[in-house]
Amino acid sequence: MTSVTAAPRGAEGKAKSVEDDLPLQTDSSGRARQTTLFVLRKLGLFVLTLWAAVTVNFILPRLMPGTPADAALAKLAQNGPVSDATKAAIEAQLGVPTGNIFEQYVSYLHQVITLDFGVSYTFYPQTVAELVSTALPYTLVLVGAVTIIAFILGTLLGVLAAWKRGTWLDALPTLAGSFASAFPYFWTALLLLFFAGYVWRLFPTSGAYGPTATPNLSFAFLGDALYHAFLPALTILITSLGGWILGMRNTMISTLGDDYVTFAEANGLKPRVVALRYAARNAILPNLTSFGLALGGVVGGSILVERVFGYPGVGYLLFNAVTNQDYPLMQALFLMITLSVLVANFLVDILYGVLDPRTRR
Amino acid sequence: MTTMTATQQPAIAKAPGPWSVFVRVSSTIWSNGKARIGLIILGLFVVFAIFAPLIAPYGASQNGFDRSADPTAAHWLGTTAAGEDVLSQLIWGSQVSIFVGLVAGVLSTIIAVLVGLSWGYARGFGGDVVNFIVNLFLVIPGLPLMIVIAAYLSGGGIAMIITVVVITGWAWGARVLRSQTQSLRSRDFVTAAVFSGERPFRIVFREILPNMTSLIVGNFFGAATSAILAEAGLEYLGLGDSSVVSWGTMLFWAQNSNALLTGQWSLLFAPGLCIALLATSLTLINFGVDGISNPRLREGKQR
Numbered sequence: 001m002t003s004v005t006a007a008p009r010g011a012e013g014k015a016k017s018v019e020d021d022l023p024l025q026t027d028s029s030g031r032a033r034q035t036t037l038f039v040l041r042k043l044g045l046f047v048l049t050l051w052a053a054v055t056v057n058f059i060l061p062r063l064m065p066g067t068p069a070d071a072a073l074a075k076l077a078q079n080g081p082v083s084d085a086t087k088a089a090i091e092a093q094l095g096v097p098t099g100n101i102f103e104q105y106v107s108y109l110h111q112v113i114t115l116d117f118g119v120s121y122t123f124y125p126q127t128v129a130e131l132v133s134t135a136l137p138y139t140l141v142l143v144g145a146v147t148i149i150a151f152i153l154g155t156l157l158g159v160l161a162a163w164k165r166g167t168w169l170d171a172l173p174t175l176a177g178s179f180a181s182a183f184p185y186f187w188t189a190l191l192l193l194f195f196a197g198y199v200w201r202l203f204p205t206s207g208a209y210g211p212t213a214t215p216n217l218s219f220a221f222l223g224d225a226l227y228h229a230f231l232p233a234l235t236i237l238i239t240s241l242g243g244w245i246l247g248m249r250n251t252m253i254s255t256l257g258d259d260y261v262t263f264a265e266a267n268g269l270k271p272r273v274v275a276l277r278y279a280a281r282n283a284i285l286p287n288l289t290s291f292g293l294a295l296g297g298v299v300g301g302s303i304l305v306e307r308v309f310g311y312p313g314v315g316y317l318l319f320n321a322v323t324n325q326d327y328p329l330m331q332a333l334f335l336m337i338t339l340s341v342l343v344a345n346f347l348v349d350i351l352y353g354v355l356d357p358r359t360r361r
Numbered sequence: 362m363t364t365m366t367a368t369q370q371p372a373i374a375k376a377p378g379p380w381s382v383f384v385r386v387s388s389t390i391w392s393n394g395k396a397r398i399g400l401i402i403l404g405l406f407v408v409f410a411i412f413a414p415l416i417a418p419y420g421a422s423q424n425g426f427d428r429s430a431d432p433t434a435a436h437w438l439g440t441t442a443a444g445e446d447v448l449s450q451l452i453w454g455s456q457v458s459i460f461v462g463l464v465a466g467v468l469s470t471i472i473a474v475l476v477g478l479s480w481g482y483a484r485g486f487g488g489d490v491v492n493f494i495v496n497l498f499l500v501i502p503g504l505p506l507m508i509v510i511a512a513y514l515s516g517g518g519i520a521m522i523i524t525v526v527v528i529t530g531w532a533w534g535a536r537v538l539r540s541q542t543q544s545l546r547s548r549d550f551v552t553a554a555v556f557s558g559e560r561p562f563r564i565v566f567r568e569i570l571p572n573m574t575s576l577i578v579g580n581f582f583g584a585a586t587s588a589i590l591a592e593a594g595l596e597y598l599g600l601g602d603s604s605v606v607s608w609g610t611m612l613f614w615a616q617n618s619n620a621l622l623t624g625q626w627s628l629l630f631a632p633g634l635c636i637a638l639l640a641t642s643l644t645l646i647n648f649g650v651d652g653i654s655n656p657r658l659r660e661g662k663q664r
Contacts, residue, residue, distance in 0.1 A: 052497050064513035175395070178648075182640035184590055186597050186612065187633030194621055194629055205621075250651070293499055293533075300504025304594050308616075318505065319598060322512040330509060337505045345500055 038353050038360040046346040053338045057331060058108050062101075117332040122324040128332045131317060136336060138208050139313035142229055143295075143302050146236045151291055153237075154244020158287075159280045161245060162252035163271075174249060177242030185301035189235045189308035196231060203231050206310030232302075232309050240298050247287050255283040285356055292345035299337055386574060389653045396649025402642035406635075410455040419446040421453035421606040429623055438627040441611075442618030450606050451631055457607035458639055461519060461592045465526040466585030472527065473534030473580055474570070480535065481542025482565050495539075498532035507591060511600040518602035522595055526588045534580040541576055545569050575653035582650065586643040593636050608632035 073082055073090060111117060117128035157177075161170040180188075197205040209215065209224050255261065256279050264274045303315030310316065314333055321329040353360050390396045409416060419426075424444040432439045438447035480491045507525045514521050545551060546569070554564045570577075595601055596609025599617075603610050611632040620628045 048493070049497060049500060052493070053501060056497075056501070060509065061513060064510075178644045179637070179641050182586065182590075182644050183637045184593050184597075184633060184640075186594060187629075187636065190612065190616070190621070190629050190633065194626065198621055198624070296500065296502035297504075299502045300507075300594075303504060303508065304597065307598065318508060322508055323599065325512070330512060334505050334509050338501055341502050342500060 034360050035353075039350060042346065042349050042353070046342065046349075050339070050342055053342065054109070054112055054335065055105075057335050057338070058105060061327065061331065112335065118328045120321075120326055120329045122320060122326040122329065128329050131329060132314070132332055132336055135312060135314045135317045136340075138311065139299075139302060139306070139315060140340065142232060142311070142313060143236065143299055146233045147240065147291075147295060147298050150237050150240045151244055154241045155248045155280075155284060155287060157241075158245045158248025159252055159275060159283075161249045162256060162283075163275045163279075165253065170249075173245050177245040179242070180238050181240070181242030181246075183239050184304075185235065185239050186304040186308055188239055189232070189305045192231050192235055193308055204228050208312050229311075232305050232311050235305050235308075236298060236302060239301060240294070243290075243294060244287070247290055248283065251283040251286050252279060255279045258282075285352070288348060288352055288355070292341075292348035295344050296341050299341055382571070382574060386578060386653065390646060390649035393649035395645045396647075399642040399645030399648075402638055403646065406455050406459060406639055406642070409452050410459045413453050413456055417449040417452040419449040421445075421450055422604075423449070429618070429620075429625060431625070432627055438631055439625060441614060441628060442620070443614070447611075447628055447631060450611055451608070451635060453606050454608045454611060454632065455635065455639075457519065457605060458589050458592065458636065461523055461526070462585040462589040462639070462643075465523045465530065465588035465592075466581050468523070468527045469531040469584045469588070470534060470577060470581045472531040473538055473584075474577060476531070477535040477538030478542050478565050478570065481539035482546055482561065482569070495532045495535050498529070499536065501529075503529040503587075504591065504594060507595060508598065508600065511595055518605065519592075522592050522601055523588075525595070526591050530584055530587055530591075534584060537580065538573060538576060541573055542569055545572055575650055578653075579647050579650040582643045582647045586640045589636065589640055589643075608636050 073087060115129050117132075120126055120128050120131055123131055154177075157173045161173050164170050193205060196202045204210070204227065208228050209221065210228075213221055213224050215221065258279075261274060261279050264278045265271075269278075299315075302313070303318055305311070306313045306315035307319045314337060318330065318333045318337075320326070321333060391400065422445060426436065426440045426444045426446060428440065428444045429442050430436060430440045436446050436448065438451065440446055441450070476491065476495070480488060480495075506529050510525050510528070511521065514525075542565075551564060551568060554568050559568070592601070592607075593609035593612070596603070596605075596607055597612045597616075599613050601607075601609065603613055609632075612629070615625070615628045615632075
């Protein structure tokens with residue numbers, strides 16, 4: 001998912017740079033109002049996108065042939081004839097939609113707002129909301145922490161590669177990065193699991209904590225959880241690092257050609273100051289936009305990683321829901337994953353506005 | 362990024378034909394060292410895929426050999442838990458990956474070109490709506506969406522996988538091509554075309570499109586890479602047709618037959634390595650493609 005065609009990344013940002021010579025409003029009240037307006041505008045867009053995503057989640061199953069109840073009945077019918085009573089019971093349990101599409105939509109929105117997604121039928125009698133809220137923290141911490149580490153590390157390596165262009169410091173991270181980012185997530189995971197888990201027995205082979213531990217906030221448990229999370233985290237780091245290195249390297253190379261960098265060099269500033277304070281600071285902005293978008297890819301990859309390691313996060317639960325045709329659980333999980341990515345994108349947008357005052361206008 | 366490849370000749374010269382464009386693009390890509398490695402790897406896989414019946418020692422699902430055997434002279438990479446030859450499956454499996462990459466790459470590039478160019482050229486309210494839809498597709502995480510759609514369309518096989526990959530994969534290219542179209546629209550040659558009375562359709566596809574060859578080629582390789590990875594991922598999860606022999610289903614069966622416990626490294630290692638090599642080759646080719654669009658990214662020139 002990490003697209004490596006980095007050339008067009010800065011295109012939209014650069015178009016605005018003509019009008020950014022001097023701040024037009026210098027009084028602080030005007031700037032505060034501008035900031036509020038900017039946040040409100042982004043918030044409005046966020047709510048609109050969220051609504052659209054929720055609606056996609058509503059339309060999708062209705063575009064597909066059959067209903068969940070049909071699928072469950074077909075599964076049962078393989079074992080023999082299904083009585084009318086069983087059929088009615090299954091339809092009641094799986095909540096076969098009643099009323100016209102508009103009424104269905106209203107009751108669906110109500111369900112979403114109250115987070116009432118009904119009962120999972122793989123893990124009956126647990127509710128979908130319970131299952132999701134148990135799994136979500138694992139994925140959020142794992143993916144969130146690793147993505148931030150990968151972004152910082154990859155950006156630094158990208159700056160280094162661009163600055164030392166043509167040397168081994170450029171060639172090594174660029175080549176290794178593009179090779180590693182082409183690794184399928186699940187293959188990296190399988191290899192790490194095979195060698196570090198089964199052959200060398202360095203790390204546990206599945207789960208998020210030991211069989212005897214109970215989740216709490218003690219140091220012993222957190223240490224155990226960290227130990228179990230190490231291999232999944234390493235997998236995501238290996239596969240996502242390359243994208244950041246390449247992205248940062250390419251924007252950095254464009255920035256290094258800009259006049260102000262040449263001017264800073266001509267002024268006799270130390271190379272390190274030119275690289276970090278002048279070039280990297282401006283090159284990081286387009287990279288930050290792709291941060292939000294790449295997050296979706298990392299979340300997707302983490303589904304495969306969690307499947308390999310049997311890590312009880314959202315991805316593993318989604319895999320279980322899909323293989324067991326547990327549609328209520330599947331829908332809720334897809335919604336939650338989308339919601340997480342949307343929130344992350346919203347936060348990146350706000351951060352972008354803080355870092356680049358031009359976007360606030 | 363805004364390099365013209367076609368307009369640097371004298372105005373009287375005839376526009377280059379598609380064949381000469383192809384030759385020039387290929388030679389620019391070939392001149393880049395990384396891209397050359399990529400082209401060679403890709404070429405090898407294509408040869409394997411086309412000549413699989415001649416190269417593979419056994420049939421793709423020909424079984425009856427020893428089960429879960431380690432590599433021997435007769436089976437260079439051992440056999441699967443169902444008694445099939447791993448090397449033969451690997452060679453036959455390249456057909457699926459290359460086919461999916463090619464078809465899904467072409468289809469999502471076509472959609473990206475159609476949406477991106479018309480959206481970048483047209484002005485007005487429609488643009489905002491398209492903008493919103495494209496952003497929505499960009500922000501919805503791709504693989505979870507693919508998994509959900511694949512779960513509803515269970516048992517669709519390769520055609521289903523291609524459909525799902527195209528539905529989730531066109532938006533990025535559309536956005537990239539749109540911003541390039543917007544910046545080209547204000548150029549003099551477009552204004553000249555408008556004043557000479559050309560129809561918008563012709564301006565977009567005959568005047569603007571040729572200037573974006575590099576972006577479109579790059580987009581194709583990017584889309585094909587993600588299609589190959591997505592296809593393997595979906596099949597690994599068992600969401601494709603698990604009776605088709607492909608690299609993804611090989612890994613699916615490897616995990617389901619506990620190759621991790623029996624220590625059959627070749628069964629785990631080989632299919633994934635092939636996916637990684639094929640995807641890397643496309644990424645490497647894109648280094649050369651980046652070089653066409655941005656001379657600063659060409660090799661051998663210091664900053």
